[in-house]
Amino acid sequence: MTLAELVREDEYIWEVPEGTAPGMRVPGRIFLxxxxxxxxxxxxxxxxxxxxxxPGIQRWSLAMxxxxxxxxxxxxxxxxxxxxxxxxxxxxxxFDINCGTRLLATTLFKEEVEQRIDEFLAALFQAIPSGLGSxxxxxxxxxxxxxxxxxxxxxxxxxxxxxAKDLTHCESDGCLDGADPSKVSPLAKKRxxxxxxxxxxxxxxxxxxxxxxxxxxxxxxxxxxxEEQVCIMLHSGSRGAGHQICTDYxxxxxxxxxKYDIKLPDKQLACVPAESPEGRNYFGAMAAAANxxxxxxxxxxxxxxxxxxxKFGATATLVYxxxxxxxxxxRHSVGEARKEVYVHRKGATRAFDKDSSYGIGQPVLIPxxxxxxxxxxxxxxxxxxxxxxxxxxxxxxxLSRKAAKRSLTWKTVIENLRQKHITIKTDDLSAVPEEAPExxxxxxxxxEVVSKLGISKAVARLAPIGVIKG
Amino acid sequence: xxxxxxxxAEALESTLVMLESVALRDTTTIEMTSDSCEDLLYDWxxxxxxTFEVNRSAVKKCIVKIAGLSLNAECWGERIDPNKHxxxxxxxxxxxxxxxxxxxxxxxxxxxxxx
Numbered sequence: 001m002t003l004a005e006l007v008r009e010d011e012y013i014w015e016v017p018e019g020t021a022p023g024m025r026v027p028g029r030i031f032l033x034x035x036x037x038x039x040x041x042x043x044x045x046x047x048x049x050x051x052x053x054x055p056g057i058q059r060w061s062l063a064m065x066x067x068x069x070x071x072x073x074x075x076x077x078x079x080x081x082x083x084x085x086x087x088x089x090x091x092x093x094x095f096d097i098n099c100g101t102r103l104l105a106t107t108l109f110k111e112e113v114e115q116r117i118d119e120f121l122a123a124l125f126q127a128i129p130s131g132l133g134s135x136x137x138x139x140x141x142x143x144x145x146x147x148x149x150x151x152x153x154x155x156x157x158x159x160x161x162x163x164a165k166d167l168t169h170c171e172s173d174g175c176l177d178g179a180d181p182s183k184v185s186p187l188a189k190k191r192x193x194x195x196x197x198x199x200x201x202x203x204x205x206x207x208x209x210x211x212x213x214x215x216x217x218x219x220x221x222x223x224x225x226x227e228e229q230v231c232i233m234l235h236s237g238s239r240g241a242g243h244q245i246c247t248d249y250x251x252x253x254x255x256x257x258x259k260y261d262i263k264l265p266d267k268q269l270a271c272v273p274a275e276s277p278e279g280r281n282y283f284g285a286m287a288a289a290a291n292x293x294x295x296x297x298x299x300x301x302x303x304x305x306x307x308x309x310x311k312f313g314a315t316a317t318l319v320y321x322x323x324x325x326x327x328x329x330x331r332h333s334v335g336e337a338r339k340e341v342y343v344h345r346k347g348a349t350r351a352f353d354k355d356s357s358y359g360i361g362q363p364v365l366i367p368x369x370x371x372x373x374x375x376x377x378x379x380x381x382x383x384x385x386x387x388x389x390x391x392x393x394x395x396x397x398x399l400s401r402k403a404a405k406r407s408l409t410w411k412t413v414i415e416n417l418r419q420k421h422i423t424i425k426t427d428d429l430s431a432v433p434e435e436a437p438e439x440x441x442x443x444x445x446x447x448e449v450v451s452k453l454g455i456s457k458a459v460a461r462l463a464p465i466g467v468i469k470g
Numbered sequence: 471x472x473x474x475x476x477x478x479a480e481a482l483e484s485t486l487v488m489l490e491s492v493a494l495r496d497t498t499t500i501e502m503t504s505d506s507c508e509d510l511l512y513d514w515x516x517x518x519x520x521t522f523e524v525n526r527s528a529v530k531k532c533i534v535k536i537a538g539l540s541l542n543a544e545c546w547g548e549r550i551d552p553n554k555h556x557x558x559x560x561x562x563x564x565x566x567x568x569x570x571x572x573x574x575x576x577x578x579x580x581x582x583x584x585x
Contacts, residue, residue, distance in 0.1 A: 071567040071584060095562040095584050132557040133526075133550075190524050201560040202585060240523055243562040243584075247516060250566070254509075267566035401559075401585060431559070 001046040003037070006030065012453050016061070021049035023263060028052050030063040033449050039398050039441050043069035044076075050265040051079050055273070056086020058334050058341055062387055064348050065449040066396030066441060070094070072268030075347035075397070078390040081274065083329060083340035087262070088279045089271035090253060090286070092344030094325040095246045097286055098293035099204075099237030100171075101349075101365040102321040103376065104301055105223075107314045108230040110210040114421075114465060116311070117208070121425050121466045123311055124206060124232075127303040129198040130470040131427040136197030136299070145193050146181040152291030153321075156298035162305075162318070166298065168357040170321040171350055174294040176328065180284025184241070185248045188285075192241025192292055197299040199236050199470040201428065202401075203435055206304070207233045207367070208466035209374060215458035219378050222358050223319055225460045232304050232316060233374055233462070235367055236470070237325065238293040245289045249282045274342055283327070290326055297321055319376070320363035324349045324393035332388050343388045351379035351391040351456040364456045366447065369395045369440035370424070370432075370469065371417045374462045375447050382454035391456040392447075395440035401431075408433035417467070426469040435469060471507075474577040475514055475534040475541065482515050483529050483547075485583065486522050488556040492530040495548035503540040508569050510539055511579055516564045518545075526550040559585050 001021070006014040009029075016028030028048035032040060044067050051073055052061035058080045067076035072091025081087050113120060129136060140148070148155045153167055153174025167173045199206060211229045214220045225231075238245075253270035256278045262271060272278040301318060308316045327344045334341070355362035361378035368374045372395070383389050399407065410432040417424055426432060433439070450456050483489055500517055504510040514534075521527050529547040536542075550557070567582040 071565040071582070095565075132560050133523075133552075187520060187524065202562075244520075247563045254566075255505075267569065270566075428557075 001042050001049065003040065006045065012449050016045060016049050021046070021053065021265065023053040023265070024049055026052050026057050026060055028061040028063070030067060031065050031449060031453055033065070033445060035445050036065055036441060036449065040067065041069050044074045047072070047074040048077065050269060051077060053265055054081065054087055054089065054269065054271055055262060056082040058082060058339070064392040065446045066347065066392045066394055068397050070346065072266055073344065073346045076392060077346045078343065078348045078387060080332060080341035080343045080388045083342060084275055086274055086342060087271035088274045088282055088327060088342055089269055089344065090246045090249045090282060091268045091270065092346050093246065093286060093327050094346050095243045096237035096325055097242035097246060097289035098323045099325040100293060100297065100321060100323040101367055102234045102297045102301060103319040103365050104232045104304055104316040105225060105319050106230045106232065106308050106316040108312055110228045110230060110465070113208065113230045117423050117466050120208065120311055121423055121468065123307045124304065125425045125468050127307050128206060128300050128468070130200070130468055132201045134198040134200060135194045138196055140193055140196060142189065145189055148196065148295045149181040149184060149288035149291055150179050151175055153294040153298040156295045161299045161302035166318045169318045170294060171323055174298065174321065176287040176290045178283055179287035179291050181288050183281045183284040184245060184288050188241050188244035188248060191244045192239060195239040196292065196296055198239065199300065200239055201431070201470045204236045204470035205370065206468040207464050209233055209462035209464050211460050212373070212463040213461040215460060219360055219459040222360055223363055223376060223459060224317060225376065231462055233365070233367060234297055234300055236297055236300065238289040239296065241292050242289040245285045249285065252278055286327060290323060294321065320365060322349050322365050330389070333385065341388070343390070345390055347393045348390045349393045350389055351383040352389045353379050353381045353384050364391055366392060367394050368443035369437045370435040370467055371420060371422050371464060372437050372443050375443070375458055376460045376462065377450070377456040377458050379456055380454055383456060387455050391450045395443040395446055397439060398441055399439040401434040404433045404436060404439040408436050408438060422464050422467060424467045424469060432469060471536050471577055472534045474571070474579055475511065475536065476532055478511060478515060478579055478581060479518055479529060479532050482518055485559050486561060487528045487550065487558055489530050491555045492528045493548050494530055494546040496527065496546070498545045500543045500545060501541065506539065507571050510541055511571060511581065512564055512566065512569060514541055515581060519561055519564060528555065561585050
């Protein structure tokens with residue numbers, strides 16, 4: 001599939017017309033500026049078209065400006081399926097179920113933290129397990145793990161890891177309804193049990209940032225963000241539990257797709273009717289993994305707060321927590337009708353126009369690549385009307401991890417960070433090039449596109465000063 | 471085909487851990503049957519990944535025997551010790567992305583890991 005097959009609808013909207021690939025039920029839409037077009041891979045266009053063939057898809061198969069080729073669905077992909085006539089697809093969620101981002105705003109300012117950055121980073125590195133095969137400090141019983149799967153961040157709050165107000169600052173209050181731990185395999189439980197309360201590796205990180213630009217003053221005030229204020233951003237997910245749940249159901253769905261006579265252009269798109277027993281089982285297990293991830297991030301926040309208090313006598317407030325790999329049952333306008341749909345966001349973030357705790361569009365947290373800015377945005381009515389309440393999730397890869405390692409050395413990457421006054425801590429130096437800025441699209445351009453489209457609006461820009469790379 | 475599966479195992483294991491640091495200490499047997507050759511390769515590597523992630527055991531060497539769509543493998547390796555072994559990359563999962571086995575003069579398989 002080539003760029004020539006795209007039809008430009010608008011400055012930032014490129015349509016993949018129905019008929020581009022056999023069996024498309026709706027057109028595709030890719031949101032890109034001219035500057036981002038050079039990064040668009042033919043494989044990603046094909047995947048947008050493939051998703052459009054799945055039963056029950058509504059309006060469009062969408063791709064956000066950080067789109068790149070994934071497995072089955074593109075990363076940056078959003079698709080909504082009718083709740084009764086449509087499907088659920090593990091490939092539309094991804095292996096790291098409820099991989100997401102959380103932001104804590106401290107009472108500290110840049111100057112006081114910069115002077116003690118090494119000490120601060122070392123304390124955080126010690127407090128939060130990170131890296132390959134990292135394990136949490138808890139030894140959970142099977143019953144407690146099931147409670148985590150059922151209750152999400154509430155489990156952590158009930159066990160002293162934060163307070164009830166934190167829950168109102170989490171997407172879905174940190175707990176997805178419909179979780180069913182009995183649909184999680186013993187193997188997934190075994191993988192998840194030792195890892196609760198750990199960052200993991202790969203692109204997961206903890207970053208010490210400061211607010212270097214306020215883009216929208218009113219919203220920034222509501223979110224409690226001020227210039228030079230130090231924030232902590234966490235990026236992590238459901239660890240081995242989520243990976244195994246996705247693997248388990250992909251296997252089940254291979255056979256079940258045939259049983260329900262669903263024609264698949266790609267095995268990784270295996271799906272079943274949402275209302276089928278297999279679909280209900282997957283949703284129960286996927287929601288359990290989502291809840292595990294919210295618990296995980298809540299626990300790590302508690303340790304961050306401890307360090308902030310012990311080292312500086314300061315506090316940290318949860319600004320928000322968003323998921324960017326998830327499927328959720330939501331109500332949206334489709335044409336003239338209001339419909340229940342399963343919105344699959346794979347490398348895409350919810351951007352609802354209302355948040356009850358802040359009274360404006362929900363906070364949207366978009367991490368940049370290591371060493372570049374991250375953004376806080378808010379959701380909009382335009383997102384509700386055009387993207388099922390969704391926006392981008394990050395900068396989006398342009399180099400595979402392997403290609404990044406081939407073209408960059410860790411010494412160069414660390415030196416480049418040092419020149420920007422950014423300190424890094426990791427127990428795996430060899431993996432540092434994988435997350436270098438050169439491996440990602442420019443975040444500022446991605447944010448410019450979603451802001452100009454109006455599917456979310458920039459509130460504040462955060463610059464990094466310290467990174468723990470998982 | 472046997473050698474293809476043995477080489478695929480080595481490719482996966484060396485992604486996970488520096489195999490030079492792993493000794494041939496423990497032996498395990500893995501048996502499975504799948505619906506197609508591609509599925510068998512997927513299931514084989516998924517089983518090795520689970521062995522690594524859950525049992526924390528690395529496989530350095532294996533002898534695979536395939537009969538039809540069934541596999542029997544004798545595996546040698548040892549339990550991971552963070553003080554002794556150098557871990558490489560955390561592999562989240564096997565994927566079906568572009569999964570294929572081709573035969574020209576030799577068998578050639580393509581497998582994509584989510585890392």
